[in-house]
Amino acid sequence: MPDVVVVGAGMIGAACAEALSAAGVDVLVLDRGTPAGGTTAAGEGNVLVSDKEPGPELQLAIASRQEWPKVLARLPEQVADVEWEPKGGLVVATTDPAPLEKFAAQQREAGVDAQLITPAEAFELEPLLTRAVTTAAYYPEDAQLQPVLATTALLAAVRSRGGEVRSGVTAVSVRRAATGRVIGVETDAGLIDCVAVVNACGPWAGAFGAAVGGPIEVLPRRGMILVTAPLPECVRHKVYDADYVGAVGSGDADLQTSTVVESTRSGTVLIGSSRERIGFDDTVKVHVLRELARKAVGLFPFLADVAVIRTYGGFRPYAPDHLPVLGPDPRVPGLWHATGHEGAGIGLAASTGRLVTELFIGVPPHVDPEPFRVDRPAVVGLP
Structure with missing residues (x-):
């Protein structure tokens, strides 16, 4: 046994x-x-x-x-190839830079390699990023599989x-x-x-x-993701706006969305993210998808002309x-x-x-x- x-x-x-x-x-x-x-x-x-x-x-x-x-x-x-990519992450602010700067400082004190960089340096990492960026933090330890x-x-x-x-x-x-x-x-x-x-x-x-x-x-907390058609290299890191951190830590049951954009090895771009406590309701809600798309275009304007080929969602286990x-x-x-x-x-x-x-x-x-x-x-x- x-x-x-x-x-x-x-x-x-x-x-x-x-x-x-x-x-x-x-x-x-x-x-x-x-x-x-x-x-x-x-x-x-x-x-x-x-x-x-x-x-x-x-x-x-x-x-x-x-x-x-x-x-x-x-x-x-x-079976060792799980598409492990230690590509690093980029968090950007397009409004007041102070909250992101404070958050990165707190993380550094906790042992995270959080590097505050200028908008110009962010554009070097991600050339297609919106020029509305006011500050950014680079996280070389972020990865994806x-x-x-x-x-x-x-x-x-x-x-x-x-x-x-x-x-x-x-x-x-x-x-x-x-x-x-x-x-x-x-x-x-x-x-x-x-x-x-x-x-x-x-x-x-x-x-x-x-x-x-x-x-x-x-409890279940639902999230939705958009998937684009395959593209040439366009998003090099995991990129998200500074609002994402607040959404992750929030206990609010109502819909919350924040911009998260990253590419996959196949060339598709994944666009998130949403959080909503609605039980196990798996109804596709168009207004959530529209909000994800709108915010993604705000972060990467070129996405306005890119086709979305599918969307998917799932329930995540949430403790209070x-x-x-x-x-x-x-x-x-x-x-x-x-x-x-x-x-x-x-x-x-x-x-x-x-x-x-x-x-x-x-x-x-x-x-x-x-x-x-x-x-x-x-x-x-x-x-």
Whole structure:
């Protein structure tokens, strides 16, 4: 029997499974759909340190940016190309430069390489950028990868070490011993014996947690992205306006949009981003797409003449205090959670997998796990 069953074969579940298997833990990954078919498939692949305020999440992001190359080096050679691009990020302001300058200074104090540059220097990095830029910050540590390729590669690494991945299997509940400890996972295909289960169900983690006796407050937050027709090289870095940081950290349920523009290896340009708490409503809202397009043209005027070939959206797992939920659930021995990353799951996945593994096997963690603990008030509703 496996030691650990990971429920959820998206990026976070795959990263946890990969790290556990690399440490010698026997792992089985379950998903009711297909690997990387949910939130992961609706992501941009960002590995960012530039968009987080100083605090626990930023420290996790810094550690994860350092961890990603180590994880990629462990992948089987035949699946190692996940379109990893350490291209750097550029944050620009087109109005008052003071907030961006202050934010970059705070990040530098927290250990981020945040370089304030002049508009002229920004235009050298991105020649097609709007001339309305008043100041900019360059983040050489920002990177990007292809999230579906990366997730499937992580799962391939799990298989190469003797682990297993099962698609189309729904985890329904857990079986517990008389002591209360998890001894198996009940699925629609039968019981799977194990000593621990990891809830990596993304925006559905709250429902799964409740079903197995460990409810957590994780909500879906929807985001939409536009995709252009393939273009010659036109956007060299991840570029976004200074409003993006505020949108990332906001708890407002209403629609928020900010400009995020980046290219992919295939030549398409991804345009985001939106955030909206509307439950699991997947209706395509034209006014959101128009707002994304309008703001993108404001940042890169040439996009006004570029065709959009498709759009996609997805639900991101949102915790009320904006921090991931990582670690063991004290209410159900053997139940672990790895969720709540919202739109930062791709970037934070490498350190998430490492941290869960360190806690599971009992070695000193590489980051402080305390801020992410499961039994904090915002997550379990305690006073």
